[in-house]
Structure formats: C-alpha cells, structure tokens
Amino acid sequence: MLTSVYRLVRPRQFELVFKDITLDTSHVIVHPVRLSICNADQRYYQGLRAENILRKKLPMALIHEAVGRVVYDPSGQFQEGTLVVMIPNTPSETDEVIAENYLRSSQFRASGFDGFMQEYVSMKPDRLVPLPEDINLSVAAFTEIVSVSYHAIRRFLRFSHTRRNVIGVWGDGNLGYITSLLLKIILPESRICVFGVNEYKLHDFSFADDVFLISEIPDDFYLDHAFECVGGAASSKAINQIIDHINPEGTISIMGVSEDLAPLNTRMILEKGLRLFGSSRSGREDFLGLINLYKENPDVVNQLEKIVGAEIHVKNIQDIIRAFEIDIHKIMGKTIMIWEN
Amino acid sequence: MANNIFGIILAGGQGTRMGNAERPKQFMEIGKKPIIIHTIEKFAIHSAFDKVIVLSPRAWISHTRDLIRKYIPRSSNVVVVQGGSTRNETIMNGIRYIEENFGLDDNTIIVTHDSVRPFVSHRMIEENIRAAQECGACDTVIPATDTIVESAGHQFISSIPDRSTMYQGQTPQSFRAKKLRDIYESLTAAEKQILTDACKILVLKGEKVQLVEGDVTNIKITYPSDIRLAEALMEGK
Numbered sequence: 001m002l003t004s005v006y007r008l009v010r011p012r013q014f015e016l017v018f019k020d021i022t023l024d025t026s027h028v029i030v031h032p033v034r035l036s037i038c039n040a041d042q043r044y045y046q047g048l049r050a051e052n053i054l055r056k057k058l059p060m061a062l063i064h065e066a067v068g069r070v071v072y073d074p075s076g077q078f079q080e081g082t083l084v085v086m087i088p089n090t091p092s093e094t095d096e097v098i099a100e101n102y103l104r105s106s107q108f109r110a111s112g113f114d115g116f117m118q119e120y121v122s123m124k125p126d127r128l129v130p131l132p133e134d135i136n137l138s139v140a141a142f143t144e145i146v147s148v149s150y151h152a153i154r155r156f157l158r159f160s161h162t163r164r165n166v167i168g169v170w171g172d173g174n175l176g177y178i179t180s181l182l183l184k185i186i187l188p189e190s191r192i193c194v195f196g197v198n199e200y201k202l203h204d205f206s207f208a209d210d211v212f213l214i215s216e217i218p219d220d221f222y223l224d225h226a227f228e229c230v231g232g233a234a235s236s237k238a239i240n241q242i243i244d245h246i247n248p249e250g251t252i253s254i255m256g257v258s259e260d261l262a263p264l265n266t267r268m269i270l271e272k273g274l275r276l277f278g279s280s281r282s283g284r285e286d287f288l289g290l291i292n293l294y295k296e297n298p299d300v301v302n303q304l305e306k307i308v309g310a311e312i313h314v315k316n317i318q319d320i321i322r323a324f325e326i327d328i329h330k331i332m333g334k335t336i337m338i339w340e341n
Numbered sequence: 342m343a344n345n346i347f348g349i350i351l352a353g354g355q356g357t358r359m360g361n362a363e364r365p366k367q368f369m370e371i372g373k374k375p376i377i378i379h380t381i382e383k384f385a386i387h388s389a390f391d392k393v394i395v396l397s398p399r400a401w402i403s404h405t406r407d408l409i410r411k412y413i414p415r416s417s418n419v420v421v422v423q424g425g426s427t428r429n430e431t432i433m434n435g436i437r438y439i440e441e442n443f444g445l446d447d448n449t450i451i452v453t454h455d456s457v458r459p460f461v462s463h464r465m466i467e468e469n470i471r472a473a474q475e476c477g478a479c480d481t482v483i484p485a486t487d488t489i490v491e492s493a494g495h496q497f498i499s500s501i502p503d504r505s506t507m508y509q510g511q512t513p514q515s516f517r518a519k520k521l522r523d524i525y526e527s528l529t530a531a532e533k534q535i536l537t538d539a540c541k542i543l544v545l546k547g548e549k550v551q552l553v554e555g556d557v558t559n560i561k562i563t564y565p566s567d568i569r570l571a572e573a574l575m576e577g578k
Contacts, residue, residue: 001379001382001383001386002372002379002383002459002460002575004460004462004558005576016558017574017575017576018460018558018574018575018576019575019576020372020373020374020379020575023382023386023412023413023414023415024414025414029386031463071386071387071388072385072386072415074414074415080388081388119462119463119464120386120463315464315554340464340467341462341463341464
C-alpha cells in the first residue's frame, strides 16, 4: 500500500514521498491522528544540529510523539479503531540488564528512521499501547515526552537514597512542568520545588510546593535531590547551581539535551559525594506504567491540558511549516498537529 | 456494525483478452506490486467500508482474486465482481451487488474510485464519505493549472473559460447509491451515451455535486510515462 510520508529534506523544507507498506501478519497499520512537536524535531527543522548529522539523517520524517487509531491488524491483537500511543523506540534485541532505550542497536523514530509524519504507519504490535478512549487527544499526543519524565523518575527511585524531603526541579519549560507534576503524584510526601527564570511561567506550576526564580534562591536553601530539565547552553549553569544547593550524597537527574559540552563543578561533586545520572527516551514499560498512572490519577491529565498550546489542522506541507513556525514562537506549551492526511 | 458505506473500485470495462501483448494497465506493477493491489489496499484497510467491491473485466476476475489473496492477508471485506460495458454500467453492477447482498436504501453510500489511481489518500476517502453523506454526491478535484481551451469544431478556439473557476476531475467520486441509480435509469439511451463520468449523471439532472480537494499526486496511470512518474513519487526511485 502506498502511504504518504512527509520528510524533511533540508532545514525548513519538506517533501512528500510515497512509501510502499507491506500488509503482513506481524505488523499493525496505524493511522496517526494527533502529532506533537518536540524540541528535537525543531533542532532538525531549524538546522541546529551539526552539518554532518543533518547530512547523514535527512531526508527523514520528523515527529516521535503521536497517537493514532489502529486500522488494520491481521494478528487480531487490536480491534480496529483502538486509540493507541506509538512507541518511537524500536529495539531489535532484548537484554537482561540494559533497558531497551539504551541498547545501541535500538533505533528511534525521527532520529534513526522515519518518524510519524505519515499517512499510515506500520508498527510491530509491541510498539503500541492502547489508551483510554476518553483521554484528551492533544494530551495523549505528547504521551512520549511524559513517559521520558516517568522513566527518569523510575530510575531516580532506584538510584537515590531514601531521604526525599525536598526535591528540586530546574527548568520552567514543558519538561520541567511534566517532571515536577509527576514527582508530586509519585512522591506526594516530598516537597517539590521548581526553579525557573520566568515568573509568569512559574505561576502555572500550581501543584508545586514552592517555586523560585533562579536569581532569588536563598543561600540557606538546601534540597535532597534534583532534576535538571533545562538543556541547551544553560545546562551547566543549572547543574552547577544544583550542586551548590544540594545536600551531600544527593542525586541529580540530568534530562536536558545540550549540543555543547557542559563544564561542571567536579570538586563539589566529589566533596559532597553526589550521584549524577542521565536519562534519555523511554521504553514500553514506561508507557504502560504511565498510562496506569493516568487512569489512577485523572488530575494528571487535567494538569497536562494546561500545556496544550496551538492545535493546528494539518493536511499538507504548508500546514506543517505553519505548525513548526508557530511552535518556534510559542512562549510555553506543546504544539499539536491535528493530522488530517 | 454496518456503516452502509461501500467502496467500488473500477478496474476497467472491456479489458484486454488473454493472448494480447498488453495486460490491462491496472495489472502493471509499480514498486513491487500491481497497481490495482496498491489501490485495493487503501480501501481494504479503511474501516468505514462494509465491503470493497472490485469491478473487473470478466477475463480478469480470477486473476484479480488471485492477486488479492497473494498480497492482502486479511481480505474478507473485498469481493471481485464482473464489470459492465461502460464506466457507468460498471458502477451499476456494483450497486446491484450491494442491493442483492446487503440491501439498498436512501442512505447507502458508494465511494467509486479508479483502480489506476493508487495514490488516493485516507483524507480524500474520509472527505468523500462525509461530503456524500451531507450533500448526496461529491467529486474529487484539483484546481486547473493549465488554461482550458474549448474548440467545438476541433480546429479553432470557440472559448477560453476563466481558469479560476476550472477544476480537473479525479476520483474518488461518491454518491448516495440509490439516487444515482434511479436517476441513471431515468435517462434515455442517448443521454447515457454521452456520459463519460458518473457525476455528470447528477449534473445533467440539476443535482448538486460537492467538490472535495484532491491532490496533484493522485495521478491516473494511463500511459507508460505515468508508471515512471509514479515510481518517481515513491521513495528511493
């Protein structure tokens, strides 16, 4: 079957090509219905990745956050019409120790191969997770980024000591919002403090116990553990500020992506005996756990509705470009493409 | 649950007899599959259709069935039926099949489509169904890019219509099946003779036919050069 694929061929330029999907008994065909734009997509779209990376990866369909409906499943595992979230991580092997999203052999949609900007997507059944039918579709569209926070928190619970009285989250963007929201649900007894640079953004963190501007953190403020959700050029500034305010033997979860190296205060990391760990992406277990959390805590989905930004109907390349340009100029929130292809 | 919506794939009226050098064009391959299979797949996986009826020339019915069995793992919703002597007679055969097997009422919708337009999209099919339900009939079109020139005597220009109101017709074309059939049957033989297009049946009788946005990629594969064009639209070609 010929399915249309919208590929980025060079920064800010998309091309429509057709891919032949084979209908077989080991794949499920999904029709994407809502797509969500991530910063990683923007780095390709705006040409912010290194020249050699762009040359190697493009042309490629962007978008790794999406939901769709099952249209065809000869294996019979899914009913036609089932709303599913599509898992972008695509492992080719299993490992007893290493999680699927860290296996070097795994491929990732819109990074190693075509993302979800397609008319139909052919997926292995284990890359699909059914969603509650009544979920807000735009919130569902960015389940993947929420699963990344969920994944980092699960790892944090494994790696950190159990004194979790105060946990700080650096970053007042989407990732900071999502991570602090999940932390408050998963660790309700902990005091969740958010640190950012925009007072008006911090007002949205109504579930947090405290919010601070990074320029106004009291010198005597200390926390047990922290999450860095800043990324970019400000990564090292954020991590070093965390190192200043964290108690000994605290754990720092690094989640922000930076294209540049980040100099760190290693002396204090050593002196305080800190643990720093990184997380990236997520796997099937994280999606399953998160969707259970959604079912048990409907407030989470409601709080996530606050970061739904522009919702743009997309039928063609002009609409796609419009969505990406609107996303560049947003102040906060996730830009959603209502996919009508 | 039945939706009362049917896909009708028009796979040629006359066809070509076995023994001739050329197979009908819908059986030529693009990529690694016959064109007709690419087209049927688009309809077969669309959950709106109660049945997808492929109208084939008599000599090619078994061949078409074999191809469907070979390429589409779950194809119980696809049936191959003999086409008619003309495009509109072929559509009528499809409607007759629906009436005999599912019953026909005022709300029965048919989405008719050329078997040689494999680039039809999910959106076009969706919008066809919606427009046919709302308006009773629709035609998939794209704005004309070339100037249209009319010449009644085939020698001199008789008129040049305003291009901004001109469109090129594609398919799908979708209808309330019963109404289409009733109007068609009310036409005289002479009227039927001049009909090259199903939408014209309704236009002749003053019925409204809504426009649905097509796409330049929704090409009809007619000539050998179209095969090359189709392969150029596909990745890695």
